[in-house]
Amino acid sequence: MKPKIAAQSGTFESSDVIFLIEPLPDNSGRKLEISSTVMQQFGANFNRIVLEMLDQYEMTDIHLIAKDKGALEPTIKARLETAIKRSLDEQEGTLK
Amino acid sequence: MKRNYKKRRSMLYIPGNNPAMIQQGGVYGADSILLDLEDAVALNQKDAARILVRNMVNVIDFYDAEVCVRVNHLSTPFGLADLEAIVPLQPSAIRYPKTESAEEVAELLNIIEKIEDRHGLSHTKMTLHAMIETAMGVQNVFDIASKFDRVDAITIGGQDLTADMNIVYTPDGAGIDFARKRIVMAAKASHIDVIDTVFPDVNDEEGLRRETEYAKKIGFTGKAVINPRQIEIIHDVFTPTEEEIRKAYRIVKEFRANSAAGIGVFAIDGKMIDAPIVTRAEYILRLANVTVG
Numbered sequence: 001m002k003p004k005i006a007a008q009s010g011t012f013e014s015s016d017v018i019f020l021i022e023p024l025p026d027n028s029g030r031k032l033e034i035s036s037t038v039m040q041q042f043g044a045n046f047n048r049i050v051l052e053m054l055d056q057y058e059m060t061d062i063h064l065i066a067k068d069k070g071a072l073e074p075t076i077k078a079r080l081e082t083a084i085k086r087s088l089d090e091q092e093g094t095l096k
Numbered sequence: 097m098k099r100n101y102k103k104r105r106s107m108l109y110i111p112g113n114n115p116a117m118i119q120q121g122g123v124y125g126a127d128s129i130l131l132d133l134e135d136a137v138a139l140n141q142k143d144a145a146r147i148l149v150r151n152m153v154n155v156i157d158f159y160d161a162e163v164c165v166r167v168n169h170l171s172t173p174f175g176l177a178d179l180e181a182i183v184p185l186q187p188s189a190i191r192y193p194k195t196e197s198a199e200e201v202a203e204l205l206n207i208i209e210k211i212e213d214r215h216g217l218s219h220t221k222m223t224l225h226a227m228i229e230t231a232m233g234v235q236n237v238f239d240i241a242s243k244f245d246r247v248d249a250i251t252i253g254g255q256d257l258t259a260d261m262n263i264v265y266t267p268d269g270a271g272i273d274f275a276r277k278r279i280v281m282a283a284k285a286s287h288i289d290v291i292d293t294v295f296p297d298v299n300d301e302e303g304l305r306r307e308t309e310y311a312k313k314i315g316f317t318g319k320a321v322i323n324p325r326q327i328e329i330i331h332d333v334f335t336p337t338e339e340e341i342r343k344a345y346r347i348v349k350e351f352r353a354n355s356a357a358g359i360g361v362f363a364i365d366g367k368m369i370d371a372p373i374v375t376r377a378e379y380i381l382r383l384a385n386v387t388v389g
Contacts, residue, residue: 015115086143
């Protein structure tokens with residue numbers, strides 16, 4: 001699947017992460033820009049979580065920007081799931 | 097008859113879309129944590145909060161606190177999605193806002209139990225807290241409190257209630273005093289906990305203490321908290337005095353000794369001690385974290 005629309009989730013607050021997703025032209029693959037205040041200690045784990053979730057949702061042709069302020073794994077996963085569903089225009093039970 | 101009294105002196109509201117506050121929710125020592133998907137979440141962030149709370153509720157260590165989730169009302173576009181996400185995780189309780197009738201609770205429980213059936217879950221673990229926040233809810237509160245085993249606490253939402261009544265909230269609580277007492281009486285008649293509304297001015301500690309003492313005096317068993325700073329004062333008011341604890345300890349100890357000897361009713365200092373007095377004594381000891389050795 002590829003994103004239908006540009007979407008974002010999360011905040012710049014401490015212990016949170018903000019994800020921005022936008023569609024790329026067909027066959028562009030994935031372009032990831034990840035920055036984190038805890039990159040040195042937890043960067044590998046953050047990258048793993050992002051890649052696993054993108055695989056899980058079979059996301060391609062995607063430009064993803066992540067700015068992390070030390071979010072825990074359940075927060076990273078929640079924010080990315082929210083951003084992906086919003087980018088697929090599949091979010092439920094919310095006002096847009 | 098229900099007798100579901102728990103240790104719920106304080107119930108700390110935590111906005112459901114704030115990961116830092118959720119992570120730290122357990123460290124303040126509140127008896128109950130309320131992860132809020134309703135009023136504390138912007139209408140265009142309901143999906144984000146729901147997914148965040150779903151991911152956090154069983155992962156974060158809230159220590160000994162009871163963990164509740166306040167969902168949105170089923171009449172909104174968010175309520176059913178909240179239940180579908182949260183019920184399978186079985187927090188201690190679901191808190192339902194603006195409860196107005198027993199029929200509404202029956203409909204809610206029907207949906208909850210269908211979700212539980214789909215996930216192979218029992219209908220007995222998770223309880224329901226009904227929030228009374230409208231004049232209609234106040235009118236019907238006894239049915240709401242008494243008809244369902246799963247409703248084990250009711251709460252009053254003072255801000256929404258005053259809005260529904262078209263009156264202004266005043267520090268003396270005059271406008272909601274009738275509602276407070278009616279809700280307390282419904283809870284007492286149903287033998288369940290009853291939690292007072294929040295005190296909105298976090299800088300007015302004297303006002304908080306005064307209002308909490310009044311709430312305790314008229315029968316509330318705890319109070320909602322919007323800032324961790326308020327917990328200490330509320331616990332101080334609701335925690336039993338040393339004299340009450342000593343008396344309760346003696347009652348429970350003698351009850352156990354008499355029960356072991358096959359005696360059901362006995363006397364202490366010339367006063368008859370029976371089951372309701374023992375239940376009350378056990379509740380006091382639970383509040384005080386005292387174990388009878």
